[in-house]
Structures are given as C-alpha cells and as structure tokens.
Amino acid sequence: METSTETPIFDERRDQIHRTGETPFAIACNRDSLAGAVSQRACVFCGARVVLYPIADALHLVHGPIGCAAYTWDIRGALSSGPELHRLSFSTDLQEKDVIFGGEKKLHLALTELIDRHKPKAAFVYSTCIVGIIGDDLGAVCRRVAEEKGVPVLPVASEGFKGNKREGYYAACKAMFDLTGTGDTAGIPKLSINILGDFNLAGEIWIVREYFKRMGVTVVANVTGDGRVDDLRRSHGASLNVVQCSGATIELAKLMQEAYGIPFSRVSYFGIEDMAEALYSVARFFEKDDPEIMERTKTLVREEFAVMYPQLTQYRRDLEGKKAAIYVGGAFKAFSLVKAFRHLGMKTVLVGSQTGTEEDYRELAAVTDPGTIIVDDSNPLELSAFLQEKEVDIFVGGVKERPIAHKLGVGFCDHNHERKEALEGFVGMVNFAREVHASVMSPVWRFTPRRIQIASSGSQS
C-alpha cells in the first residue's frame, strides 16, 4: 500500500478523518469548511431550500441575486400528486440599484405580483447572503404582504454564510413551525402520524404511506415530500411524528413536542431492518390503542420480505465481497447504507458525511470493520485518494461525487436528492440492489486504465 494515500491531504483536516480500529475513536466535526479546500458542502440557503422545496402548493421566492435561485430550479425529483408550484424558480433577481438602495421595495412588488398570479396557499421567502448584508427587513415585508393578501408569508432566515446546511434545516423548521397550529384538527383519528424528513424523491413517500395505510395508520402531513400547506397547518393534530434522517426535520419535531406535546420517533426507510423497524416502532406506539396493529404490521413485513428476498439473493450472488464507499449529506443515511451493503454481501471501506456529529461518527466507527475510513466534510482530493487506496467497486454519493468516481473507473450510485429511482422501502432495497448490481457488473470497468493497472499488478504478485 502506498503511504502517500495514507497521509491526510490537508493537515488542518487530519482530525476530521478516522480509521476504524487503528486508534481510539476521535473525530472533529461541525467546523467551518477550510478555505480553499473545495468542500462538497453547500450553504444555509441550500439546506432550507431542500427541506421546504417539496411543499407543492406554496410559493418559494428566493430573495437575492439570480444564481441562488437558478441553481435550485427543479433540480430535485420531489414529486407531487397535485399542484406543482414548487417546480418553478422564483427570484427577485436583485440588481445593482437594489443592492445599493435596499431590496425591500422590489421584494414587496415581486411577492404581491407572484401571489396574485399563482394564488399559493402560503409563501416562503428565502434570504440569501447579500440580503443579510444589505439589511432588508424580510420579516416586515412578509408580515405586510401576509396582511394584504391574506395568506401566510413566512420569512426563512437562510443567509448562506451563516453556517452550513444544518442551520438551513433549522431555519426551514422554524418557518414550518409557524404554520403548525393554525389549522382545524377535527376528524383526525387517534392512529395518526406526520411523516417528517421524507422528500418524496422518485415517489418514495407514496411507498411509505402505503405501508402505513395497510397498518391502519393515517398520515396527517407529509413533511415535506408531496407536502401541502393545509396539512402542515393541522399537523399538530397527529399523535406521533415519525422523523427520518438525522438532521433535516428533527428540529420541527422538537418544536412540536415542546409546543403540542407530540412525541417523535426516529426512523430510516432505507434497507431491510431499518424499514421494518420503522413500521414496528409505529406499531408499538399505537399498540395500546389498537392491539392488532402489530399483527398487521408483521404480516405486511412478511409479505414484502417474501417478494423482495429472492430478488436480493440473486444480486448478492454477483456482489459478494465487493467493496463500497459511502459519502452522503447526513450520517443517518450512512448507517442504513452500511447495513444495506452488508445484505448484498459487500464491505463498506469508506464512510463519510458532510454534516455528521461526533456521536454519529462514533456509532459509524462501531458498526464498520477495522480499517474503514470515517471522514467528515471531505473534498475531491481526499475522496479520490481514498477510492484509490481502498480499490472501491462502487461509490455512493451525490452528483458532485460522480465524476470523481467515473474518472477513476469506479462505479457510482446516486443516493442523493437528485435520484430518479425510489430507494426507500422494501421495494427500494431491491431497486438499490439492482442499481448497484448494474454498475458493479457492467463490463466497462475492465477497459479503464486504473482497472487495467490493478489487474496487471495483481497478476504479478
């Protein structure tokens, strides 16, 4: 093994990389990105936008110069079963004079114009970096328009430089929280939940909702995939918040617990155990109200498993022993992926995230094999060095990571917000296996320079 790949590439980031089993666990995280290091991270605005964007009947107006809005126009596959207002990209497109004289007037005009045109159920107004600098009073403009137009207009404090995505999640949750408690909760049954932290990529929330329906549980609000403003407004009538993913919507669950006493449980819909456990945890919660729910849930899991398992076994035959690398936004997803790869007979040799916490990384270190690299807020140089060092067969990440993998002749699976294949639920596990299989087993890798090199050095030794 080359030693050069063993040394961290950025000295300043040495303590943000950990190798399982080699040293006692220690990792630094939640730091500002290192200047000049091409972080894969985004900004506060990005985090807020990701969370709120799927609310399909709301107007999402980005207050700032054009780029921030243009780059987030319909880039994610968050589907809606009805209105599709969220797929349009609205911006105040601030110009020089607005920057000098302030953008409040333009914001007011733009908001009024857009609300008149689209008649949304609510409007979210996102602030971007320069709005934070020129000092527009977003709250005041929003209040004024809300009064004039009679719809909720919610400011989202998402100035990009005020942190990373996580602060954006927080800003989004605060804005959503302002909507809760404003609708009529009449008619909501006892067995009812809100689904938090699912964005209905490739229709995933529909898969999960279908499971809950079969269990006899009513979903009040989707937060936020295929989301609706009116559902959010009455979401405080649900008995339980079921929260997926480590960061994005947990803050809303906490706020709702505090304000309305609604408990929450944390789940993941990725992979077999996690999906089943998600359903069981909800069943356990309602068991006292409906003693049969557990039986129904078990039947459901059994049925789904019976369909899924034979398919998985087929893929596993080919994939046994292959090596996987994971670099995702939140660490929670990384856990599910580590387990999912295990079901496919694969080994996880690298796992990292943009915004994990120390606790997340500690747990990841505990569930992975010795030698696994654990990394926080990585960058292309490090990731490519790790991919080479570990001779990875497939890399799971977001679109920014894809060219790194492909350039080096490594398979890739998009597990980020832009995916077009449903990966949640039992059916999602099969889709995931199929995608991993299709990439790893493709004949194209043997022609790539790196594989040729590995093959020839392997035959010499």
Add this chain to the structure above:
Amino acid sequence: MIQAAKEPYVSTTNACKLCKPLGAALVFRGVEGAVPFLHGSQGCATYMRRYIISHFREPMDIASSALSEKHAVFGGGPNLKKGLLTVMQKYGAKLVGVASTCLTETIGDDMPGLVREFRNEFADLGLPEVVTVSTPSYSGTHAEGFHAAVKALVEQLAVPDESGVPGESGESGEAGLAVNLLPGFVSPADIRYLAEIFDDFCLPVTILPDISETLDGPALDEYQKIPEGGTPIAAIRAMGRSAATIECGRTLFGVESAGEVLEKRRQVPLFKRGLPIGLRETDSFFSVLETLAGAQMPRRHALERGRLIDAYVDAHKYLFGKRAVLYGEEDLVIGLTSFLTEIGVKPVLVASGGNSGKLEEAVKSVTSGILGEAPETAAGTDFYQIAARAKELAPDLIVGNSKGYRMAKELDAPLVRAGFPIHDRFGGQRILHLGYRGAQALLDTIVNALLDKKQAGSEIGYGYI
C-alpha cells in the same frame, strides 16, 4: 410583444441566465494548471460545481474562500489569503483565477489590493499567478462573467502595466507568429474543431480559454488535481505579441473587450466576428483565416462547405417556413438565428436572459437580406415570459438548452438542444455548433427532429420520408 412594456414584471420566474462567476470559473478551467476560485461563501461554489458537472460529466473543482458570518462583517481578506495558500499548496496551482461573488462585492472587499498584499506577505513561497476578476451577479450574467474573465487574463498576464512583469520581456519565440483566438463560451468539441482548422491552415494559435481537454478528458488511472490541457500560461503572456486576434461574439461589438485591449495596448490587429455558426458567419470566419494565412481554404474544409450547401439544398423542403423559438446566451442565439434564417426556418422569437443591449441590432443584421422583417427579440427575459409568448406563437421547433424542456413539452414542439446547460441529454459537451461541420450536425439534427415529429404524429407509419 414579449416585453409587456406596459407593466414589466418585477419578479423573475425560471431564469434564462446564470450568475456571473460561473462564466468566470469556466474560463479559468480552460487555463493550463489553473484552479478557479470564488471569493465568497461556500454555497455559491458548490452550486456552480454541481451545475457544471451535470453538463460536462467531468470533475470541476472550484475552490472557495468559504466566508462565514464573521468574515462577512470584518472582511474576507484573511480567508482569501488562506484559501489561496491552500489551493497553492494542495493543488499545486500554477494560476489561481479568483472571481468575486455578490457577497464579497457587497461587503466591498478589494480583491486586487488583497492579492497584492498576499504577494508581498508570501513573496518567499514561489507564488502562482493570481488573476482576479470582478463578477457581481447583480450586474450581468454568466456570459458577461465569461468575457470579463478572458479580459482579466489578458489584462493581467498579456499586457501588464507594471514594468518588469513577464510578458514584455519577450521570453520565447519571435513576435507575430501565433494568432489569438477568443472563441467565447463554446463546447469542448467546438474548441477541438477550431484547433483543427488552424492546424490545417498551418497557423499557430492560442485559444483562450481552451476547455477541450479540461472539461472533456479521458479516463484516468490517477485522479488529477488539475486536469491536463488548457491554454498554457506562457501562451497567454505572449498574446500581446501575436499576429492578430480573432474574437467571436456579436455582443462584444463596440465593447472594450479582451481583443480590444490587445489591439490598443499592444497593437495586435483585431478581427471581431460573430460566433461562426451557419454558412455565412463561418465564411466570414474563414475569410479572416485566409487573409492571415495568405492561403486559400484547405481542401477538406472547402469540401465540408460544399457538402453543407448540398445538404442545405437536400433539406430545404423540410425546413422552409418552419417557425422557431430560440433562447440562450445572446452570442449563441444570434449565431443560431443567422443559421436558421439561411436554411429557410423563420425565427419567430429570439430570447435571452442576457441584456447586453446588442441583441436586437445583431439579430437584425444577421437576418437582413433574407428576411423582410427582423425576428422578434427579447433580452433580459425569463422562461416564464418566453413560454407565454411561445404559446401564442405556436412554433414548429425550439432550439436551446435543456431548461426549455418543459415549455417544449407543453407546446408539443421538438426541442433541439444546443448550448449550455444540457442536463437532460447525454453528450452535451460534445455538441458541435461551430463551422461548416457544426452547421452540418445541427442541420441533420433539426431536420430529423422535424421528421421524427411528423412520423410520430402520423398514423400511416411512413417508413420513407
């Protein structure tokens, strides 16, 4: 008319433009050994990277000074310097191309000043070139950002004012050998083809920027921190001694462009032309080359030209009178308008998010002599307005980047993809737009798109059209 001058919209819906530093970052990616660097918060760089990567399907590292709140208050200087050091040490950059963002422009960071300080502070380290360009997105689009970065490279490397700076000292070769080519924002395939043309004329050329390899490279066994290829820095330095400059893009007419800087400060003769799209604009481009080379068009290009005209004739019936809506960067749509007009297609709307003030005039000039009346233009517009107007116009054909797909779908009109970004098709980086060969490729694509539509819409199932 689209502008709805009576009550122009205040809001923008579905922008038909991108922000200024994106154009600058693309230019810096086309310089050998260079790393594009955004002075601003992290988010902008990450967004742009993703946008660019989805088109080129290539790694695109853009460093950022990653400013946080306290830097926004106290100035981004320290982070800029730290970022430069990091890029220098970890990437081994020979040049760092620093573009400002809305944030750093608004807080008033003086980038050239900061870079000067940086050079003084770390003079002992063997610093790379640092080129800065001011790119606030609240004035101008990615197209302006692109041209601004080209100009910055020329100003700061080829014709520096300070004495004793390399470039003037005539480090290599004789003056007047190469031709400078500033092609504008075109595809890697276009650049490769342009280089081939110069080769066939036996004219040495400096193409700035050159993304032909950096954004469309081969499979590798080692990850390259900085992809190979790009315009060599020494070649940029020597641009002030070139025989001539050819600068493409009609929005640059009458503008203090990079080519003009070279002409004024170094007396390099300048030929400004439109993007060579279609027969006439390409003829005009080739005639400059014939003049400079003192030779006739090489036979293979003359043959390509001949074949193109032959194809124009073969295709004319499928195309005549078809109505097209076009959108994208101004330079590109002007070229496409010229091309469509000469094959008998009638552009009914030529739209751009850019607002250089040149669009209407240029469209008039490239259509005059063929069309009685110049096509309707819309500058500084967005897809909301383009779609609304297109609906009224009911075009047979739409030409532009991927972002018009939903409009095309709604109108049930074929969308022929050209320009940037191509996010919903494969091979956007290899679309050939320029020259006789590019016109041939576009012609084939357009005719086939129309035939496909006709075939799909017919119950007869023609197998012979």
